[in-house]
Amino acid sequence: DIDLAGRIANLMGADNRASVVHAVADVDLEIRPGEVIGVVGESGCGKSTLGRVIAGINPPTEGTVSYLGKPIGDMNATERRAWGLGVQMIFQNPMASLNPRMRVMDIVGEAPVVHGLVKAKDKAEYVGALMRQVGLDPDYAQRYPHQFSGGQRQRIGIARALALKPRLIVCDEAVAALDVSIQAQVLNLFLALRREFDLTYLFISHNLGVVGHVSDRVVIMYLGRIVEVAPTETIFNAPNHPYTQALLSELPTLETTRRAYQPIKGELPSPLAPPSGCAFHPRCPHAMPRCQVEAPQLRTLQPGHTSACHLNDLPA
Ligand code: SF4
Ligand code: MG
Numbered sequence: 335d336i337d338l339a340g341r342i343a344n345l346m347g348a349d350n351r352a353s354v355v356h357a358v359a360d361v362d363l364e365i366r367p368g369e370v371i372g373v374v375g376e377s378g379c380g381k382s383t384l385g386r387v388i389a390g391i392n393p394p395t396e397g398t399v400s401y402l403g404k405p406i407g408d409m410n411a412t413e414r415r416a417w418g419l420g421v422q423m424i425f426q427n428p429m430a431s432l433n434p435r436m437r438v439m440d441i442v443g444e445a446p447v448v449h450g451l452v453k454a455k456d457k458a459e460y461v462g463a464l465m466r467q468v469g470l471d472p473d474y475a476q477r478y479p480h481q482f483s484g485g486q487r488q489r490i491g492i493a494r495a496l497a498l499k500p501r502l503i504v505c506d507e508a509v510a511a512l513d514v515s516i517q518a519q520v521l522n523l524f525l526a527l528r529r530e531f532d533l534t535y536l537f538i539s540h541n542l543g544v545v546g547h548v549s550d551r552v553v554i555m556y557l558g559r560i561v562e563v564a565p566t567e568t569i570f571n572a573p574n575h576p577y578t579q580a581l582l583s584e585l586p587t588l589e590t591t592r593r594a595y596q597p598i599k600g601e602l603p604s605p606l607a608p609p610s611g612c613a614f615h616p617r618c619p620h621a622m623p624r625c626q627v628e629a630p631q632l633r634t635l636q637p638g639h640t641s642a643c644h645l646n647d648l649p650a
Contacts, residue, residue, distance in 0.1 A: 365502065365534060365536065366534070367501070367532070367534050368528070368532065368533075368534055369534055369535075369550045369551065370525075370528065370534070370535040370537060370548050370549045370550050370551075371535065371536050371537065371549060371550070371551050371552070371553060372537045372538075372539065372542075372545030372546070372548065372549030372551070372552040372553065372566070373385070373536060373537065373538045373539070373545075373552075373553045373555060374539060374540065374541070374542045374545050374552060374553070374554050374555065374581065375540065375554065375555035375556055376540060376556075376602050377540060377602075378557075378602060378604075379555040379556055379557055379558065379602075380555055380557070380558040380559075381506075381538045381555050382506050382507075382538060383558075384538075384555070385423065385504040385506050385536060385538045386423070386504075386506075387399060388421060388502075388504055388536060389421045389422070389423040389504045390406070390417060390418055390421060391423065401413075401416075401417040401420065401421065402416075402417075402420075415449075419449060419451075419498045419499065419500065420499075420500055420501045420502060421500060421501070421502045421503075421504065422495035422496075422498055422500040422502075422503050422504070423495070423503070423504045423505075423506065424488075424491050424492060424495055424503060424504070424505045424506070424508045425491070425506050425507070425508070426506060426507035426508065426510050426511050427511055428479070428484065428487035428488045428490065428491045428511075429479060429480075429484075429487060431491060432479040432487060432490060432491065432494075433479075434478060434479055434480060435478070436478070436479075437475065437476050437477065437478060438461070438465070438470075438474060438475045438476070438477055438478075438479075438490055438493075439457070439458065439461050439475040439476060441479070441490060441494055442461045442464055442465070442475075442490065442493045442494045442497050443457040443458070443460060443461040443497065445494070445497065445498060446460065446497045446498060446499075449498065451497075451498065451499060452497075458475070460497070461475055461493075461497070462475060464493040464496055464497055465493055467493070467496070467527070467530070468489040468490075468492050468493045468496070468523060468527075469489055469523060470486060470489050470490070470493070484511060484512055484513075484516065485512055485513075485516040485519065485520060488508065488509070488512065488520055489520070489523070491508075492520075492523065492524075492527070496527065496531060500533070501532075501533070501534060502533070502534045502535070502536065503533055503534070503535050503536070504535075504536045504538065505524070505535060505536070505537050505538060506538045507538060507539055507540070508520070508524075508537070509521060509539075509544065510539065510540070510541070510544075517544070521544070521547060521548050524537075524548060525548060535548070537549055542569075542581050542582065542585060543585050545566075546566055546569070546570060549566050550565065550566060551563065551564065551565050551566060551638070552564060552565075552566050552569040554569070554575060554577060554578045554581070556577050556613060556614055557602075557603065557608045557613040557614075558608065558613075559613065559642070560632065560642070561575045561577055561578070561614070561632075561641065561642050561643070562574060562575040562577075562578045562639075562640065562641040562642070563632075563638075563639070563640045563641075564638065564639040564640070564641075565638055565639070568638075568639055569582075570582065573595075574635060574639070574641035574643065574646065575641045575642065575643050576614065576618045576619060576620050576643065576645075577598070577614050577617075577618070578641075579595040579596075580595060580596065580597060580598035580617075581598070582595055583595035583596060583597045583598075584597055584598065596619045598617055599617050599619075600616060600617045603616065609626075610626055610627060611624070611625050611626045611627045611628050611629055612625040612626075612628070612629060612630050612642075612643070612644065613629075620645055622644060624644055625644055628644070629642075630642040630643050630644045630646075633646055
């Protein structure tokens with residue numbers, strides 16, 4: 335198994351009253367209430383691990399995650415419970431994450447009753463309202479997951495997450511398995527729910543195009559490290575990191591000006607044995623001798639825009 339959690343969790347640190355999850359200042363990955371953050375990278379880059387650490391599914395091997403200003407290591411049982419409920423995760427394959435022997439009524443309604451968020455006698459009404467909010471007919475509450483389409487099952491997964499009244503939802507490739515036409519519907523549902531439920535999202539995807547459609551800010555990861563963080567507009571119009579530029583060159587269509595960025599070359603190295611120095615150096619068109627030996631640190635280029643590339647140290 336790939337253990338990237340340590341390096342990643344190191345990034346999650348300091349606290350801030352205004353943030354749901356906050357990262358240390360030099361990394362600039364505070365997640366602000368109501369925003370949508372996209373995390374993009376090739377498979378094996380650690381983006382799923384980052385999501386799972388934030389959602390508390392994987393423990394950080396080092397470092398800390400803070401929720402609502404409190405490091406999880408310092409939390410009492412009540413605060414841990416609030417974190418567990420407050421951060422919910424939605425996965426790529428709704429069939430695998432929904433119990434096939436449970437009816438939607440229980441898939442969505444059981445946990446909120448157990449956690450005391452709703453009384454047992456109000457469960458049916460609660461589930462019915464949630465189903466309506468995600469665009470499902472409440473009359474289907476007695477059905478089983480296999481009786482729904484892929485897109486409908488993902489809506490059940492969303493209703494299940496919403497039932498716990500989360501503040502942050504981590505979506506890991508949440509639309510990747512759906513048909514393109516259905517993807518847009520589900521993405522639009524996410525955006526509508528964001529306003530309605532005052533939600534914050536961390537959207538994990540290998541597809542910069544999908545993430546660009548929904549995100550306020552984008553985090554680019556490569557082999558377990560964050561290489562660039564910027565507002566979505568900046569990522570598309572003025573990307574700094576050569577890896578981000580390579581990802582952009584591979585997007586099939588872009589409304590923004592097409593740039594002459596070179597597409598990414600070579601295979602993704604094993605995350606178990608990342609290249610020395612800057613892990614991107616074997617694939618980077620701008621690699622310098624220094625890149626093979628020294629790992630670049632994230633540097634703030636402008637407020638809200640950080641990138642880890644030695645080119646930023648060169649005189650302009
Ligand atoms: Fe390329 Fe060097 Fe920048 Fe890494 S540090 S992205 S190898 S120029
Ligand atoms: Mg993944």
